[in-house]
Amino acid sequence: MGKPTGFLEYMREIPVDRSPLDRLKDWSEFHLHMDEKKLRNQGARCMDCGVPFCHTGRLVSGMAAGCPIHNLIPEFNDLVFRGLWQQAYERLSKTNNFPEFTGRVCPAPCEGSCVLGIHNPPVAIKNNEYSIIERAFEEGWVLPRAPRTRTGKTVAVIGSGPSGLAAAAQLNAAGHAVTVYERADRPGGLLMYGIPNMKLDKRDVVLRRVELMKQEGITFICNASIGGNGPADIDPREILDKHDALVLCTGATHPRNLAIEGRQFAGVHFAMEFLTSSTKALLDQAQPAITAAGKHVVVIGGGDTGTDCVGTSLRQGCRSVTQIEIMAKPPLERQPNNPWPEWPKVLKTDYGQEEAIAKQGADPRLFLTTVKKFLGDKNGRLEKLVTVQIKWDKNDKGQFVPVEQPGTEKELPAQLALIAMGFLGPEQQLLKELGLETDARSNIKAEHEKHRTNHPKIFAAGDCRRGQSLVVWAINEGRAAARECDRFLMGATQLP
Structure with a gap:
């Protein structure tokens, strides 16, 4: 542990993102880089705990707690603090084949289980990982490593x-x-x-x-x-x-379907159909097979896929985007029934919601809401949909189930509905x-x-x-x- 008082001297700091309205103009990654001094300070915040939970990789209450690939996090944090970037890369590579992927898209269960996170913002582990691998590519340390011998298998x-x-x-x-x-x-x-x-x-x-x-x-x-x-x-x-x-x-x-009235209307798609169409069009420099341009879009489902649909719809030039979430709005802070080192079930405003707020002036999410039916025009195209508010009650088996609340039905305009309800x-x-x-x-x-x-x-x-x-x-x-x-x-x- 290079700096025993690092977690007392430095506060958590992560890279600033490009402004939401600016990044909506293109498809480029939106995270900016931090300078080396700040990165080393973040490495110094790691306490090198006697029992580090960050790399345990276990399921606690059904959710990931710590890093599932058991990255040697306190070790590479210390090496970042010392400026030993090549050694940090070698240490990270022992456990992670693709830190450039996890450093970008992993929700960082390691940070949810960081011991410092009990009483302070956790160490910025994910950004340290991203910074290590990108430094390694820039310096030419990431080279093809073919095996010396072949087994014949x-x-x-x-x-x-x-x-x-x-x-x-x-x-x-x-x-x-x-x-x-x-x-x-x-x-x-x-x-x-x-x-x-x-x-x-x-x-x-x-x-x-x-x-x-x-x-x-x-x-x-x-x-x-x-x-x-x-x-x-x-x-x-x-x-x-x-x-x-x-x-x-x-x-x-195999996507989870929403088998309700009007599902057959043109304009109702699974989220992955939409996201695949968008990325393929971008790479092929062609028009997407499914587009949100000029349409009112409703995304049915939360999670990362729902957020990605929101961000993609905005970049394609939708008229509006609304996100339907059947679960209750999470709290802003950990609740007593969600103790460390469990994954913190708190409200997260991700990049897609940030962009919708900047573009539309309000959070696009409607919580405790579900879609009751799709409505179409005489040509069989989606025109709008009907939502209804729900509450979670126990059934006769003691299971929590969504129960529709009478009188809460509402029509929303929609020419594109994206089902992002998991698989x-x-x-x-x-x-x-x-x-x-x-x-x-x-x-x-x-x-x-x-x-x-x-x-x-x-x-x-x-x-x-x-x-x-x-x-x-x-x-x-x-x-x-x-x-x-x-x-x-x-x-x-x-x-x-």
């Missing part, structure tokens, strides 16, 4: 999201020949098409890492739809027969063709930390195994599945 990874990329990177480091199959036209999965460019730049960040992985010897095959009955679909059994092992990292891409699990066709067992939630059945399915050659990782979760959990799972796959192939493993 081949592994197929289906899916190139964060879990697939992590599994591929680790298996390649162990010396196996790795081929990653991706059904989209570009690698990256959720990182490419599920997160907008202003949060995670595609060319300068995602494809920068993919290019490094190619230089390390990993093969990427895009436009590869595996499973299904279409003429271009690839039989997954052919993939299995060609390789010594298979790691499934297909994600939880139910992985798509099932591929799993059926491979004869894989699933659990009660339709996820691939494979024990955590073992990751082997009922087929001895097939492993599963990420959202397709655990359900919808965080990018950092996906990286954790990809690394763990690679370790167990390597053990299966070689009889032992040195992967962490």
